[in-house]
Amino acid sequence: MTNIKELYRLVTIISLFTIFIGCTTSNKSSRDLKNEKSNYENIFAIKNVNIIPMTVENKVLQNATILIKENKIVSINKSIPDDAIIIDGKDKWLIPGLIDMHVHNLSSGSFSKGFPTRGSTLNFETQNLMTPYFANGVTTVFELSGRVGHFSQRDEIESKKVIGPRIAIAAVIDGEGNEIVATTPLEGRQSVRNAKGLGYKFIKVYTWLSPETFKAVIDEAKKQGMKVVGHIPNAFEGKAAEEFFIPHFGLIAHAEELSKQTDDYSYEKAQEFARLAKESHTWLIPNLTNMVAIIKQAKSLESVTSLPSLKYVHPLMQDKWVTSNSYNKRATPELIDYFQKQADFHKLIVKAFKEAGVPMLAGTDAGISGVVWGFSLHDEIQLLVDAGLSNEEALATATRLAAEWLEINDKVGTIEIDKFADLVLLDENPLEDVSNTSKISGVIVNGKWIDATKIKTMLDHLAKWNNDNKERYLWKNRKNL
Numbered sequence: 001m002t003n004i005k006e007l008y009r010l011v012t013i014i015s016l017f018t019i020f021i022g023c024t025t026s027n028k029s030s031r032d033l034k035n036e037k038s039n040y041e042n043i044f045a046i047k048n049v050n051i052i053p054m055t056v057e058n059k060v061l062q063n064a065t066i067l068i069k070e071n072k073i074v075s076i077n078k079s080i081p082d083d084a085i086i087i088d089g090k091d092k093w094l095i096p097g098l099i100d101m102h103v104h105n106l107s108s109g110s111f112s113k114g115f116p117t118r119g120s121t122l123n124f125e126t127q128n129l130m131t132p133y134f135a136n137g138v139t140t141v142f143e144l145s146g147r148v149g150h151f152s153q154r155d156e157i158e159s160k161k162v163i164g165p166r167i168a169i170a171a172v173i174d175g176e177g178n179e180i181v182a183t184t185p186l187e188g189r190q191s192v193r194n195a196k197g198l199g200y201k202f203i204k205v206y207t208w209l210s211p212e213t214f215k216a217v218i219d220e221a222k223k224q225g226m227k228v229v230g231h232i233p234n235a236f237e238g239k240a241a242e243e244f245f246i247p248h249f250g251l252i253a254h255a256e257e258l259s260k261q262t263d264d265y266s267y268e269k270a271q272e273f274a275r276l277a278k279e280s281h282t283w284l285i286p287n288l289t290n291m292v293a294i295i296k297q298a299k300s301l302e303s304v305t306s307l308p309s310l311k312y313v314h315p316l317m318q319d320k321w322v323t324s325n326s327y328n329k330r331a332t333p334e335l336i337d338y339f340q341k342q343a344d345f346h347k348l349i350v351k352a353f354k355e356a357g358v359p360m361l362a363g364t365d366a367g368i369s370g371v372v373w374g375f376s377l378h379d380e381i382q383l384l385v386d387a388g389l390s391n392e393e394a395l396a397t398a399t400r401l402a403a404e405w406l407e408i409n410d411k412v413g414t415i416e417i418d419k420f421a422d423l424v425l426l427d428e429n430p431l432e433d434v435s436n437t438s439k440i441s442g443v444i445v446n447g448k449w450i451d452a453t454k455i456k457t458m459l460d461h462l463a464k465w466n467n468d469n470k471e472r473y474l475w476k477n478r479k480n481l
């Protein structure tokens, strides 16, 4: 088991280096922008729609009319002003915009040699990075490897230069190998204060922190009013789980963090983790998608090359996922078997956490190979149902509960008057079959109504750009980028 774990670590570390990158500029013409802007201040009414509000009671409103003005929900079943744009919601279902609580967006960077006045040489069109999100009804994401480029992306969206989701950003603090490194409790505390000064609202603790520094980071984050998400450091292996389930460690980023801590994959062990999580108020992102994707690509790269959503991935990453795929390159039958045992245990973890009443949140790890931004959230929601959540519970992990953890539940996460109109119009009822979350008729994101036709046009544009630029972005030639 130990050797397998070592190999596994090597594989996961290598995969992390893929996630460095993101961009600040959009190449849209000013005329495009004007056209898009003109659509922002409009008043919309969706008529005759079935509203699934995703409040705790979640009483479905049938055949309702919802009025949206300046990006807010202003009324339900009241009169409609004459100048409202009418959207026909007949036989359709309206849910709150979806939230992915674990993503890694590309951001600007450089592989080639720099000099002091030279900035990033590898840039991305922010719109191309964001289109797959709203195309899939994702209107909020939690960036778990925060970099300066992500702040720029958030500003471009906020100022409506780019259509995209709301972005919460966490600063990663690690014991080695990450941008912010803290090797002592004192450094850990200072790193938290620095991150706060830079504008981060959240801290992500990482794998190589010492137990003492991990605890100091969490304690300082509490003092600074910052919530903590993250990994359980490997240094806790062999120690009692009480050591890392500590108050204010608010959210575990993968169920895998728990399966790494034990060789006992029994339901009793899952229940023990759940009980401790309940006591320390630690929530969980099961992140079932990434392990399923890892197993598939360890077995065969065809699982990546045959992905229908691969064409929406930046060509550099498309090429890397195929030509430099560490999960596939280092796969052995033993390693695949180990991954499979973990994946099975993760389902037990979901069951035990549900039984104990510990909230779970939908997060995909989008950005690791084989996990495509936006598209993967539907996979995660389905896997949560397969693991034992009801359709409604699974939807709550990607709406109300996620908003609650991010402390934006007064603004998004449910369909209620005065909240932002982050909304997804579906052709079929997701409470009957949760896979219906991907049958999207239209989305309201950042105050803009985008119907299925426009979504398709934007996705086609993105796929074409990616295809046209393949030769420019070969992974083996990245030193020139």
Ligand SMILES: [Zn+2]
Pocket (backbone or CB within 6 Å): 102, 103, 104, 144, 365
């Ligand atoms: Zn991640």
